[in-house]
Amino acid sequence: MSENGTNGDGHGLNGHGPLSLVPKTDAKQTLKDFKTDQEVRWCPGCGDYAILAAVQSFLPELGLRRENITFVSGIGCSSRFPYYMNTYGFHSIHGRAPAIATGLATSRPDLSVWVVTGDGDALSIGGNHLIHALRRNVNLKILLFNNRIYGLTKGQYSPTSEIGKITKSTPMGSLDAPFNPMSLAIGAEGTFVARTIDSDRKHLQSVLRAAAQHRGTALVEIYQNCNIFNDGAFDPLKDADVRDDITIRLEHGEPIVFGAEREKALRRTRAGSFEVVRVTDVDPSEIAVHDAANPDPSQAFALSRLDSPAFEHTPIGIFRDVDRPSYDELMREQVDEAVGTQGRGDLAALLGSGDTWRID
Amino acid sequence: MTKQVQQLDRVIIRFAGDSGDGMQLTGDRFTQETAAFGNDLSTLPNFPAEIRAPAGTLPGVSSFQLHFADHDILTPGDAPNVLVAMNPAALKANLGDLPRGADLIVNTDEFSKRNLAKVGYAANPVEDDSLAEYRVHALPLTSMTVTALADFDISKKDAERAKNMFALGLLSWLYHRPTEGTLGFLEKKFARKPEIMKANIAAFQAGWAYGETTEAFSVQYEIKPAEHEPGLYRNITGNVALAYGLVAAGERSGLPIYLGSYPITPASDILHELSRHKKFGIRTFQAEDEIAAVGAALGASFGGALGVTTTSGPGIALKSETIGLAVATELPLVVIDVQRAGPSTGLPTKTEQADLLQAMYGRNGEAPVPVIAPRSPSDCFDAALEAARIAVKYRTPVILLSDGYLANGSEPWKLPDVDDLPVIEPAFATADDPGFQPFKRDPETLARPWAIPGTAGLEHRIGGLEKADGSGNISYDPANHDTMVRLRQAKVDGIANDVEPLAVDDPSGEARVLVLGWGGTFGAISAAVRRVRKEGRQVAQAHLRHLNPFPANLAEVLRSYDKVIVPEINLGQLALLLRGRFLIDVIGYNQVRGLPFKAEELQGVIQDVMDSE
Ligand SMILES: Cc1ncc(C[n+]2csc(CCOP(=O)(O)OP(=O)(O)O)c2C)c(N)n1
Ligand code: SF4
Ligand SMILES: [Mg+2]
Numbered sequence: 001m002s003e004n005g006t007n008g009d010g011h012g013l014n015g016h017g018p019l020s021l022v023p024k025t026d027a028k029q030t031l032k033d034f035k036t037d038q039e040v041r042w043c044p045g046c047g048d049y050a051i052l053a054a055v056q057s058f059l060p061e062l063g064l065r066r067e068n069i070t071f072v073s074g075i076g077c078s079s080r081f082p083y084y085m086n087t088y089g090f091h092s093i094h095g096r097a098p099a100i101a102t103g104l105a106t107s108r109p110d111l112s113v114w115v116v117t118g119d120g121d122a123l124s125i126g127g128n129h130l131i132h133a134l135r136r137n138v139n140l141k142i143l144l145f146n147n148r149i150y151g152l153t154k155g156q157y158s159p160t161s162e163i164g165k166i167t168k169s170t171p172m173g174s175l176d177a178p179f180n181p182m183s184l185a186i187g188a189e190g191t192f193v194a195r196t197i198d199s200d201r202k203h204l205q206s207v208l209r210a211a212a213q214h215r216g217t218a219l220v221e222i223y224q225n226c227n228i229f230n231d232g233a234f235d236p237l238k239d240a241d242v243r244d245d246i247t248i249r250l251e252h253g254e255p256i257v258f259g260a261e262r263e264k265a266l267r268r269t270r271a272g273s274f275e276v277v278r279v280t281d282v283d284p285s286e287i288a289v290h291d292a293a294n295p296d297p298s299q300a301f302a303l304s305r306l307d308s309p310a311f312e313h314t315p316i317g318i319f320r321d322v323d324r325p326s327y328d329e330l331m332r333e334q335v336d337e338a339v340g341t342q343g344r345g346d347l348a349a350l351l352g353s354g355d356t357w358r359i360d
Numbered sequence: 361m362t363k364q365v366q367q368l369d370r371v372i373i374r375f376a377g378d379s380g381d382g383m384q385l386t387g388d389r390f391t392q393e394t395a396a397f398g399n400d401l402s403t404l405p406n407f408p409a410e411i412r413a414p415a416g417t418l419p420g421v422s423s424f425q426l427h428f429a430d431h432d433i434l435t436p437g438d439a440p441n442v443l444v445a446m447n448p449a450a451l452k453a454n455l456g457d458l459p460r461g462a463d464l465i466v467n468t469d470e471f472s473k474r475n476l477a478k479v480g481y482a483a484n485p486v487e488d489d490s491l492a493e494y495r496v497h498a499l500p501l502t503s504m505t506v507t508a509l510a511d512f513d514i515s516k517k518d519a520e521r522a523k524n525m526f527a528l529g530l531l532s533w534l535y536h537r538p539t540e541g542t543l544g545f546l547e548k549k550f551a552r553k554p555e556i557m558k559a560n561i562a563a564f565q566a567g568w569a570y571g572e573t574t575e576a577f578s579v580q581y582e583i584k585p586a587e588h589e590p591g592l593y594r595n596i597t598g599n600v601a602l603a604y605g606l607v608a609a610g611e612r613s614g615l616p617i618y619l620g621s622y623p624i625t626p627a628s629d630i631l632h633e634l635s636r637h638k639k640f641g642i643r644t645f646q647a648e649d650e651i652a653a654v655g656a657a658l659g660a661s662f663g664g665a666l667g668v669t670t671t672s673g674p675g676i677a678l679k680s681e682t683i684g685l686a687v688a689t690e691l692p693l694v695v696i697d698v699q700r701a702g703p704s705t706g707l708p709t710k711t712e713q714a715d716l717l718q719a720m721y722g723r724n725g726e727a728p729v730p731v732i733a734p735r736s737p738s739d740c741f742d743a744a745l746e747a748a749r750i751a752v753k754y755r756t757p758v759i760l761l762s763d764g765y766l767a768n769g770s771e772p773w774k775l776p777d778v779d780d781l782p783v784i785e786p787a788f789a790t791a792d793d794p795g796f797q798p799f800k801r802d803p804e805t806l807a808r809p810w811a812i813p814g815t816a817g818l819e820h821r822i823g824g825l826e827k828a829d830g831s832g833n834i835s836y837d838p839a840n841h842d843t844m845v846r847l848r849q850a851k852v853d854g855i856a857n858d859v860e861p862l863a864v865d866d867p868s869g870e871a872r873v874l875v876l877g878w879g880g881t882f883g884a885i886s887a888a889v890r891r892v893r894k895e896g897r898q899v900a901q902a903h904l905r906h907l908n909p910f911p912a913n914l915a916e917v918l919r920s921y922d923k924v925i926v927p928e929i930n931l932g933q934l935a936l937l938l939r940g941r942f943l944i945d946v947i948g949y950n951q952v953r954g955l956p957f958k959a960e961e962l963q964g965v966i967q968d969v970m971d972s973e
Contacts, residue, residue: 023814083823083834089821089822089823090822092824096682099656100658102647103658103659104659106660129648132647335643338638338639343639344640345641351604351776355396355541356593356775357592359588359589
């Protein structure tokens with residue numbers, strides 16, 4: 001497979017690129033081509049609008065035939081997304097989109113399959129399917145809209161809500177520790193794990209670009225504001241006064257430096273975690289360099305642990321992007337191998353296999 | 361010495377031993393020999409739920425019953441004429457089923473004090489007169505095998521293990537079975553261990569020779585081949601037939617089969633079997649759970665494959681929300697439920713028919729699903745094809761109710777001519793169809809178009825939210841919901857006009873009592889009906905393949921008889937449906953012992969109802 005060379009499409013996958021089998025179009029596409037005539041029904045001001053616009057204006061870049069793109073979603077505000085995309089779409093049931101999309105992606109290599117899910121959909125009811133899609137590395141691009149709340153059911157806490165969250169179902173504060181979606185995805189053998197923010201279109205699209213080219217499952221967590229039930233959840237990352245100070249923008253191959261004056265950096269401790277240091281206090285060689293392609297996930301995991309509910313410092317960008325054969329390629333290869341070595345199946349021969357006898 | 365040869369018309373043999381004694385294999389080989397000889401046959405394996413229950417204990421007993429005859433038979437038989445008991449546990453567990461005068465072959469080597477004590481025998485039943493009513497053949501099978509294999513370079517353990525082949529050889533001699541099949545089988549099975557192979561063959565031949573030379577058996581039996589229609593035959597279990605039916609559905613529709621499954625007894629063998637046939641373009645996906653399994657199957661159907669999922673009752677419970685989604689999105693999906701005894705984990709290796717109401721109604725909302733059931737192991741092939749036909753033609757999930765008895769039981773199967781199998785037409789919507797609407801229905805079938813991703817110009821969105829009639833856009837309109845609920849129901853109801861009417865077997869036309877069954881009870885009911893008729897009495901029989909919708913003539917059939925008996929291995933689920941639908945007070949007969957009905961038992965039931973007329 002990819003050991004043989006690095007000059008194919010995408011990441012040098014020698015025909016195994018996630019989009020190599022998806023038909024392209026020469027026709028020029030614009031954002032408009034991806035809009036439907038359905039009225040968008042999110043609350044005014046909801047972060048989902050920004051994500052929709054970012055996706056619709058990004059897709060033309062891929063140059064894929066529209067009919068070969070499919071969006072599959074679960075249930076939640078975010079999962080209404082497919083109705084607004086002029087592609088094929090499947091709004092399914094709560095939590096099960098990765099499973100349904102797995103069946104689609106593994107049987108149709110000519111499709112670009114996207115999953116849209118929420119923090120409740122993906123991490124609560126559908127947690128099992130998410131982790132298994134990640135470990136299998138099915139050719140799916142999963143957009144996890146994380147608003148840290150159940151939007152559609154009107155404001156209960158979610159598995160990403162901070163401890164002590166006061167909601168309708170937790171009037172005295174929620175008791176359970178949240179998931180860190182990046183840590184979870186890395187722990188689940190995810191090969192592409194990234195985070196971005198609804199309000200930063202440029203960053204969001206740069207992550208989508210990389211995700212689209214990734215071989216296998218790409219998990220993109222998108223911090224999304226629910227202005228009705230959890231307004232301002234990510235404000236520190238958006239506030240022009242503090243955001244540069246606390247946002248760690250991960251760039252593959254670059255030293256991890258951040259802060260308004262780029263005065264802070266990350267250094268790996270002997271225990272393997274990261275600590276924040278002042279650039280002026282350390283030798284440049286001590287500053288960690290981000291290596292998203294490192295097969296060993298421990299660095300990416302350590303980065304994911306820098307989060308805190310108080311947003312002291314929050315990494316965004318691509319935590320991990322490693323090359324591994326996708327499940328659908330492998331499944332296809334087994335079918336091809338069976339046909340190749342045994343010949344295309346013959347029904348009469350199959351029925352008559354084993355011990356038979358003839359009666360005249 | 362020359363032995364007397366006695367003609368029999370039928371025999372029921374049960375091989376019983378410890379799980380580690382190879383009884384399933386022994387039974388299977390005897391079955392193959394019997395099939396090759398041309399007898400009609402029917403088998404019933406019975407094995408413990410535990411993989412390795414402690415050796416020599418009652419829970420560890422595994423058995424295999426085979427009924428074979430010179431005429432066509434319908435069941436694995438009520439009670440064995442011959443029991444082979446490889447240890448005290450096997451004797452104790454099976455003796456209750458043995459009628460007086462039956463032959464009993466026991467392996468005395470295993471009847472040690474310790475083994476007897478393990479199952480609560482204070483004294484050795486072979487040595488006192490507690491087995492006096494049987495024809496006991498007390499044979500040291502293990503030590504005779506070890507002696508016969510003295511010259512082989514194998515361990516004592518391996519020599520002892522071959523005792524099942526000694527027993528098989530003996531029984532093969534006793535019933536005049538051909539041996540080539542078993543010799544060929546052993547050569548293949550142990551191809552990589554030539555010494556073990558030769559030893560097993562030697563054990564088999566020693567068993568045969570023992571029968572021929574010893575005084576212990578004075579009679580040899582002959583059961584003439586049965587009259588069968590000309591054709592090519594093989595023996596087949598329900599699970600394999602079902603898997604083949606799915607392969608055939610793929611070939612006859614041109615659709616790739618996509619199986620999403622999660623292992624569960626007694627359905628796993630269908631997953632195992634289909635995963636071996638990738639050269640037909642079949643994809644098998646072992647999912648993380650049943651929900652993902654059916655989800656992946658439905659996703660594949662959305663993409664234009666024939667999505668299939670296989671499971672047992674507990675798995676259906678998990679799949680129900682997705683089956684509802686398939687109802688709402690009107691996509692083809694084949695759901696196989698190999699029923700086992702419930703509720704909950706129940707008796708995983710035992711059979712039952714108690715998922716009928718779950719299949720009919722186990723979903724939220726009005727969610728009609730066609731339900732069909734095979735009647736015999738080989739019929740699983742045709743039932744699978746029929747499920748696929750309905751699913752594709754009507755764009756609907758279909759539930760097929762097999763059961764543990766059909767799944768593992770076997771019978772001879774006359775291979776169909778592949779060209780005669782039904783053709784299934786996917787009839788995909790095509791690019792740029794000007795009038796395309798995702799929920800515009802075919803006026804005749806009420807099926808919606810199947811427009812798959814990759815088809816230019818037909819991009820659309822589907823989902824579980826209610827859709828506007830025609831356009832398929834989300835609709836919260838009350839009248840539209842009422843329309844859509846009724847349309848989905850009418851579509852399923854309409855299938856009644858597209859299935860074979862219910863056939864009634866009433867040779868004299870004078871019967872006043874009808875026995876109506878469904879699914880895996882066909883053999884037992886038919887055998888019981890034959891017995892009743894043999895006594896000169898008239899009884900009619902009919903068996904349902906289609907449980908939803910019922911065949912169009914069912915009401916008329918039911919009303920043609922004074923009394924309708926409905927035997928089921930549940931507490932009366934079909935009976936409830938019939939009463940509710942037709943206001944006919946059918947007479948239920950219900951047993952839930954995890955075992956198939958016995959012909960004699962049903963004969964009694966039928967006669968009692970007739971006598972009470
Ligand atoms: C089986 C099932 N259980 C519960 C629900 C109700 N439900 C719908 S969406 C949702 C939570 C959605 O939260 P999230 O995934 O975070 O999506 P958001 O609305 O925040 O985008 C719940 C509990 C459902 N539709 N189906
Ligand atoms: S409830 Fe929140 S997440 Fe849902 S549409 Fe409104 S703002 Fe968006
Ligand atoms: Mg949410």
